[in-house]
Amino acid sequence: MKSAPKAAVITFPGSNCDSDCVYGLEIMGFEVTALWHKDKPSLAEYDLVVLPGGFSYGDYLRCGAIAALAPIQEQVHKHAEQGKLVLGICNGFQILCEMGLLPGGLVRNQKMKFLSTDVCLKVENEDSPWTSASQRGDVWKLPIAHGDGRFVCEEKELATIKDKGQVLLRYCDAKGNVSKEFNLNGATDAIAGIKNVRGNVFGLMPHPERATDLRSGDGRFIWKSILSTLGEKAV
Amino acid sequence: MSPRKSLPDNTPGTWELADSIGITRKEYDHVIAAMKRTPSFAELGVFSAMFSEHCSYKSSKKYLRRFPTKGKRVLQGPGENAGILSIGQGWGVAFKMESHNHPSFIEPYQGASTGVGGILRDVFTMGARPVASMNALCFGEPSAPRMKSIVQGVVKGVGDYGNCVGVPTVAGQTFFHPCYNGNVLVNAFTAGIIHEDHIYKGFASGIGNAVVYVGAKTGRDGVHGATMASKEFNTEEAPDRPTVQVGDPFTEKLLLEASLEAMRLGLVIGIQDMGAAGLTSSSFEMAGRAGTGLEIDLDKIPAREKEMTAYELLLSESQERMLLVTSEDRLKALHAVFDKWDLHAEVIGTVVEGDRVKMWKSGEVVVDLPVTLVVDPLEDPRPAASPDWLKPLWDFSAEKVAAQTFDKKLSILIDDIHFAEPLPLTLQYDSTVGNRTEGGTFDDGAVIRLRDLGPSAPRLAFSVDCNPRVCYLDPLEGGRRAVAESALNVAVRGAEPIGITDCLNFGSPQNPHVMWQFQQCIEGISLACEALEIPVVSGNVSFYNDTDKKPIYPTPMVGLVGVMPAETYLPLSTFDKAGDVLVLVGPLEGELGGSRLLSGVLGEDRGRPSQTDMALVAKTIRFCQEVCATQKGFALHDISDGGLACSALEMSFFRGEGLLGCEVEIPAAANADRFLFGETLGRVLVSASADTAKALQSVATKYGLSVQTIGRVTADAKFDVTQNGKSVLSTSLSASYSQWKKKWEPLFT
Numbered sequence: 001m002k003s004a005p006k007a008a009v010i011t012f013p014g015s016n017c018d019s020d021c022v023y024g025l026e027i028m029g030f031e032v033t034a035l036w037h038k039d040k041p042s043l044a045e046y047d048l049v050v051l052p053g054g055f056s057y058g059d060y061l062r063c064g065a066i067a068a069l070a071p072i073q074e075q076v077h078k079h080a081e082q083g084k085l086v087l088g089i090c091n092g093f094q095i096l097c098e099m100g101l102l103p104g105g106l107v108r109n110q111k112m113k114f115l116s117t118d119v120c121l122k123v124e125n126e127d128s129p130w131t132s133a134s135q136r137g138d139v140w141k142l143p144i145a146h147g148d149g150r151f152v153c154e155e156k157e158l159a160t161i162k163d164k165g166q167v168l169l170r171y172c173d174a175k176g177n178v179s180k181e182f183n184l185n186g187a188t189d190a191i192a193g194i195k196n197v198r199g200n201v202f203g204l205m206p207h208p209e210r211a212t213d214l215r216s217g218d219g220r221f222i223w224k225s226i227l228s229t230l231g232e233k234a235v
Numbered sequence: 236m237s238p239r240k241s242l243p244d245n246t247p248g249t250w251e252l253a254d255s256i257g258i259t260r261k262e263y264d265h266v267i268a269a270m271k272r273t274p275s276f277a278e279l280g281v282f283s284a285m286f287s288e289h290c291s292y293k294s295s296k297k298y299l300r301r302f303p304t305k306g307k308r309v310l311q312g313p314g315e316n317a318g319i320l321s322i323g324q325g326w327g328v329a330f331k332m333e334s335h336n337h338p339s340f341i342e343p344y345q346g347a348s349t350g351v352g353g354i355l356r357d358v359f360t361m362g363a364r365p366v367a368s369m370n371a372l373c374f375g376e377p378s379a380p381r382m383k384s385i386v387q388g389v390v391k392g393v394g395d396y397g398n399c400v401g402v403p404t405v406a407g408q409t410f411f412h413p414c415y416n417g418n419v420l421v422n423a424f425t426a427g428i429i430h431e432d433h434i435y436k437g438f439a440s441g442i443g444n445a446v447v448y449v450g451a452k453t454g455r456d457g458v459h460g461a462t463m464a465s466k467e468f469n470t471e472e473a474p475d476r477p478t479v480q481v482g483d484p485f486t487e488k489l490l491l492e493a494s495l496e497a498m499r500l501g502l503v504i505g506i507q508d509m510g511a512a513g514l515t516s517s518s519f520e521m522a523g524r525a526g527t528g529l530e531i532d533l534d535k536i537p538a539r540e541k542e543m544t545a546y547e548l549l550l551s552e553s554q555e556r557m558l559l560v561t562s563e564d565r566l567k568a569l570h571a572v573f574d575k576w577d578l579h580a581e582v583i584g585t586v587v588e589g590d591r592v593k594m595w596k597s598g599e600v601v602v603d604l605p606v607t608l609v610v611d612p613l614e615d616p617r618p619a620a621s622p623d624w625l626k627p628l629w630d631f632s633a634e635k636v637a638a639q640t641f642d643k644k645l646s647i648l649i650d651d652i653h654f655a656e657p658l659p660l661t662l663q664y665d666s667t668v669g670n671r672t673e674g675g676t677f678d679d680g681a682v683i684r685l686r687d688l689g690p691s692a693p694r695l696a697f698s699v700d701c702n703p704r705v706c707y708l709d710p711l712e713g714g715r716r717a718v719a720e721s722a723l724n725v726a727v728r729g730a731e732p733i734g735i736t737d738c739l740n741f742g743s744p745q746n747p748h749v750m751w752q753f754q755q756c757i758e759g760i761s762l763a764c765e766a767l768e769i770p771v772v773s774g775n776v777s778f779y780n781d782t783d784k785k786p787i788y789p790t791p792m793v794g795l796v797g798v799m800p801a802e803t804y805l806p807l808s809t810f811d812k813a814g815d816v817l818v819l820v821g822p823l824e825g826e827l828g829g830s831r832l833l834s835g836v837l838g839e840d841r842g843r844p845s846q847t848d849m850a851l852v853a854k855t856i857r858f859c860q861e862v863c864a865t866q867k868g869f870a871l872h873d874i875s876d877g878g879l880a881c882s883a884l885e886m887s888f889f890r891g892e893g894l895l896g897c898e899v900e901i902p903a904a905a906n907a908d909r910f911l912f913g914e915t916l917g918r919v920l921v922s923a924s925a926d927t928a929k930a931l932q933s934v935a936t937k938y939g940l941s942v943q944t945i946g947r948v949t950a951d952a953k954f955d956v957t958q959n960g961k962s963v964l965s966t967s968l969s970a971s972y973s974q975w976k977k978k979w980e981p982l983f984t
Contacts, residue, residue: 013577014485016401020670023686038575053668055399058485113983114394116665145398145665210667214684 004031005230007048010076012037012067017053017089017209024209025050028223037070047230048085049076051092053145053207063106063148064094073099085129085226086201090146093193093203101201102194103161104153110186114147118215119184121192121206122172125165128195129229130202133221139176140169140218142206144184149205151187151194161194169193169204241458244545244601248279256283262613269608277545277594277601284512284550285519286612288778294744295776297616301757302771303764308733309772315436316357316508318772319429320734322693322798326685327434329363330426332371332699332738332794334777338479339421343388347421348396348482352554354423355400356508359491360557362435362498363427366671367683368397369406369699370423371738371792375416377652377982382416386982389421392482394663399484400491403672404664405681408699408792411652414707417782422738424699424794428685435498437507439521439529439560439586444504446518446529446584447566449573450490450556454539456480457513457552486555486578493576494557502569506559515549517558518584522592523610531584533596545594545601560586619750628708629828629843636827636836636908641956641964644912647835648877649884649971655978656888674805679873680725680797682805696730696797698722702876703788705844708829710752710789712844714759719852719916720875721795722767726856727871727919729805729863730797732767735760737774737793742786744778752789760791766849767856769795804863807870809890810897813950816928817897818921819879820935820942821855823905825913831877832912844914851917854938859919861938862931869923869931878912882920884954887968888975896968899946901958911956911963922948 007030011018018034025032030048035041043049056067067073080086080101088096096102109115123131123138134140153161161167169192171183183190185205193204208219246252253263256279266274266282274282288294304312310327311319317331335350351368358365370393375382397404402425439446457480497503505525507517514536522529533548543551561569566582573580584594592609594602636644648654666672671683673694680698700721706713722732737760742749764771780787827833828842859871874882879899887895901910921931928944935942949955952972956964 014399014488016399016488016668017670020668023670036575054401055485055488058399058483060485113391114398114663114665116398116667117662143667145668147395147398207667210670212670214670214673215667 004029005047005227006030006045007032007050008035008043008046009050009052010035010037010072012056012070014056014058015052015054017207021050021052021089021209024212024219027213028220028227035072037067037072040071040075043075043079048087048226049079051088051095053090053092056091056095059148064091064098067095068098080201083198083200088203089207089209090205093205094148096201096203102196102203103157104151106148107150107152108148109150115149115184116145118142119144119206120172120174120182121169122176122178124167124170127165128168128199130195130222130225131168132228133224137176139172139174140221141216142208142218143210143215144206146205150185151191153188158188164197166194166197167191168195168202241544241546242276244275244277244596246276248274248276252276253279258283258286262286265613266608275601277549278604280546280550281515281602281604281609284515285609288744290512290516291612292776293612293615294617294778295753296614298754298757301761303761304770304772306734306768306770309770310431311434312770312772313774316360318736319361319434320772320796321431324688324692325431326688327429327431328426328695328796329358329361329429330424330736330794330796331357331773332422332424332736332792333357333775334738334740335421335423336419336740336777336780339389340385340419342479343385344392345479345481347389347392348484349480349554350421350423351393351396352482352484352487353510354425355402355487355491356510358425358427359494360435360506360508361429362433363429364495365402365425365427366669367681367697368402368404368423368425369697369794370404371408371699371701373410373412373415373420373703373790375419376411376413379416383982385419389419390660390663396482396484398665400488401668403666403668405666405672405683406697406699409657409660410703412703412788414788418780418787420740420780420790422792424736426695426697426796428687433498435503435506437521438505438525439527440504440525441562442527442586442588444560444562444586445566445582446531446586447559447561447569447580448536448556448583449559449580450578451483451486451553452537452539452579453548453551453556454553455543455547455551458547458550480552480554482554489576489578490555490557493573493578497569497572500568500572502561502565502572504560504562506557509556509558511552513550513552514558519592519606519609521558521560522606528587528589528591528606529584530587531594533594535581535583537579537581545596617744617750618747619754620747621751622748628841631833631837631841636833639836642966644832645880645964645966648832648881649974651831651835652978653831654877654881654975656976657979659979659983679808680728680730682728682730691801693798693800696725696728696799697795698724699792699794700724701790701792703790704834704840705829706756706790707788707840708842709844710755711759712846713789714756714791715763715847716916717791717793718760718763719847719849721793722856723852723873723916725795725797726859727806727808727873729803729860730799731860732769732795732797732856734769734772735764735793735795737771737791739774739776740780740787740790740792741778742781746786749786756789756791760793763849767853804867806863808872808886809870810886810895810922810948811870813895813948815922815948816925816944817899817946817948818928818932818942819918819945820858820921820940821851821918822915822941823902824909825878825915825918827909827913830912830914847916854940855917855919858935858938858940862934866927866930869921869927872920874918874920875914875916878914879918879920880911886920886922888972894952894968894972896949896951896953897946898949898955901956901963902943903959907958907963
């Protein structure tokens with residue numbers, strides 16, 4: 001019998017969605033290990049490494065800036081270089097940008113206020129290990145909860161990102177229309193989630209782990225995509 | 236002198252000094268008689284903090300004994316950091332509510348955030364993992380001076396702290412009234428899950444054991460916070476800004492994880508949060524509970540500032556600190572845990588035989604006091620007298636109400652500040668972190684699952700409630716109603732109420748009318764709890780909420796916890812589809828005394844609120860539980876503020892876009908005002924398909940509840956009300972919906 005796919009969830013000081021991610025992944029059939037940011041274990045055995053949401057180091061400096069320098073990150077860089085899967089959710093997305101594994105960065109929401117609500121997301125590209133279980137144009141509903149979730153990048157960079165199909169998710173209305181009104185945090189081009197050029201690193205502001213066996217359940221699209229990429233049959 | 240200026244620790248504690256830091260003559264004489272010497276200034280600081288109303292409950296203790304605190308679920312009643320109720324399968328829910336009123340008025344952001352921090356620590360100190368928070372906020376009129384910035388600061392403070400620690404804010408109540416113009420209320424509630432076999436308490440047990448200080452360093456912030464909280468505000472005097480603490484939710488998160496990890500590894504014997512009165516209360520109270528003495532070297536305390544005196548170290552209310560007791564052989568492992576989380580853990584003393592706490596600073600004894608003298612302050616039960624101004628307020632002219640058109644009456648309610656989408660607040664609170672929050676929040680009660688405990692674990696429901704207007708007009712009914720309404724709020728989500736915590740916000744205890752209100756509210760809460768067979772397991776008293784001798788309305792906030800099985804149906808609280816029928820369960824009419832409508836029509840709070848029939852409420856609760864356990868596919872919404880009319884509109888508005896309306900036929904026997912706008916509790920609005928409604932009706936009949944079909948949900952977004960074939964009201968809902976949605980936006984921009 002084939003063993004379950006293996007995922008690692010890294011806890012930084014101030015992570016607060018680590019246990020939510022462990023739970024969500026276990027529900028989906030992953031064998032999950034919780035790792036501590038000060039450790040430097042080899043990540044070779046893991047199919048997926050997750051950087052969870054939260055407020056690493058209190059977000060007192062630029063969000064994710066200190067966690068990007070944690071001892072364990074040397075191994076995360078290696079994992080990404082080898083083309084293995086790295087996922088950053090919310091604060092994890094901010095950390096991946098600070099590590100240089102994803103382009104752009106995340107800054108204070110427009111109107112400067114924290115935003116906690118369910119949002120609609122349009123799938124822009126199903127050709128990725130993260131969205132293959134869905135179709136381009138599909139609309140997912142996932143919760144967001146962030147104060148610094150406005151994706152920004154330089155104009156030139158944006159052109160490249162779009163050109164290379166790196167944009168996976170954009171904020172939209174229930175019918176999939178992208179508009180200013182539904183781009184609550186004011187993200188550049190309403191970008192909610194992007195992958196790297198190679199496609200093995202993905203960061204998003206919404207929380208799929210909170211909609212796995214609760215709420216819309218749409219977080220499962222991401223987990224199912226990962227499982228099918230890994231050659232597993234989704235549960 | 237100002238109490239925040241420190242003198243050398245060994246300055247003789249004269250009566251003048253004692254008086255200047257809030258100790259009464261009686262207390263001072265009592266201390267001198269017991270000690271047979273003059274206390275040092277540092278020792279006076281200990282008495283001042285521990286004898287403050289905030290810490291000692293000296294005015295309220297006598298009255299608080301009235302509360303029913305026993306029950307088969309009670310694992311921990313009042314007196315500890317939080318109360319605990321059993322929820323079965325070896326698990327319990329630990330919860331408490333606390334006020335942070337004065338600090339939040341002086342410095343709204345820090346005041347509110349440290350209020351959340353304090354209540355989180357109260358819960359995880361017991362060994363519980365916090366899983367849900369709520370808050371109750373009472374503000375003045377939006378046009379009052381500073382009020383908009385207070386509202387914004389408080390909401391941001393509550394949000395930022397809870398969001399960072401990662402505890403979802405799932406429910407709350409917000410009330411605006413001029414009586415809070417000079418004294419807002421910020422009450423924070425947290426609940427955590429705990430295993431019955433791993434409950435930790437504030438005991439300094441075991442002679443020879445180490446006393447360990449963990450968490451953030453001690454600074455001069457918050458020195459004398461407890462004393463400040465025990466004083467009235469005065470518009471002449473500049474606020475005591477330096478007595479407000481500064482919060483650091485990141486450190487709190489580390490402290491939470493480190494403390495729970497140390498407890499899980501069995502490294503803790505006793506533990507207590509350094510909350511109000513900081514090191515003083517934690518050390519003396521822990522020794523008091525265990526019947527031991529302590530020896531503490533104040534030089535070992537990790538200090539943030541140089542040359543802090545013993546007085547300052549003892550009274551600092553710097554946040555995110557705990558005091559714990561453990562044995563020598565566990566110290567190494569304990570240090571390893573706190574090192575892992577990059578937190579201080581310093582051994583500062585030892586548990587000793589006897590009943591004295593002795594403290595050294597720079598090699599000198601600065602405090603040497605018998606524990607009981609400090610922890611058992613003289614009670615000062617204040618006299619209560621019913622006010623003669625109250626009964627005249629009960630008269631009101633029903634004709635004045637009847638003379639208004641129904642359109643006008645509805646528009647008064649639609650214009651009311653409380654009839655609003657709470658989105659500007661709820662957007663700022665992470666309500667889903669933890670992956671436990673089920674369904675919508677902030678409508679009636681909130682529901683969370685306990686995913687950590689396995690798929691068959693029960694779910695928890697929460698509600699916080701108090702109607703200050705009713706408490707002002709009839710404090711006994713106000714207390715009763717706070718319990719009944721929060722119980723109904725969780726019942727309409729399918730849960731069984733199991734217990735409450737309270738936060739009793741009142742004016743000065745030196746005012747006999749305030750003490751009467753206090754006594755009456757406690758009586759009301761107690762009567763309601765007895766009727767529902769639920770205990771009070773924790774709570775907090777906040778007196779001195781007056782400005783220039785004018786007390787706030789009595790505000791006994793109740794935080795209630797309910798349980799429901801994993802498989803129980805979680806009903807909607809909104810309309811679902813056009814054609815569904817509307818059923819009223821409970822009495823046809825409610826009373827108008829103390830209602831939102833009456834205050835709107837008369838421009839003042841008048842009328843005698845109806846006396847809640849607790850037997851009816853109890854039956855209604857059982858009805859809700861049974862239908863949720865046996866039926867599916869319906870919506871329940873409890874009728875309270877604003878009456879049936881507001882409840883029906885809320886069922887439309889909370890559903891949102893694609894607005895549904897409803898047609899309501901007032902039964903011929905009913906008075907239209909009392910049917911539509913009466914606020915008597917025990918009425919529930921049901922919307923469901925005709926078949927389901929029929930099934931629900933038969934359950935209602937079984938419980939002896941009156942029940943009737945009163946209308947139906949329509950695709951047309953209108954509120955159409957008729958009686959005897961004549962139109963009473965016919966209003967399009969789209970304009971009032973957008974008003975409802977946008978009403979609070981100006982407060983937040």
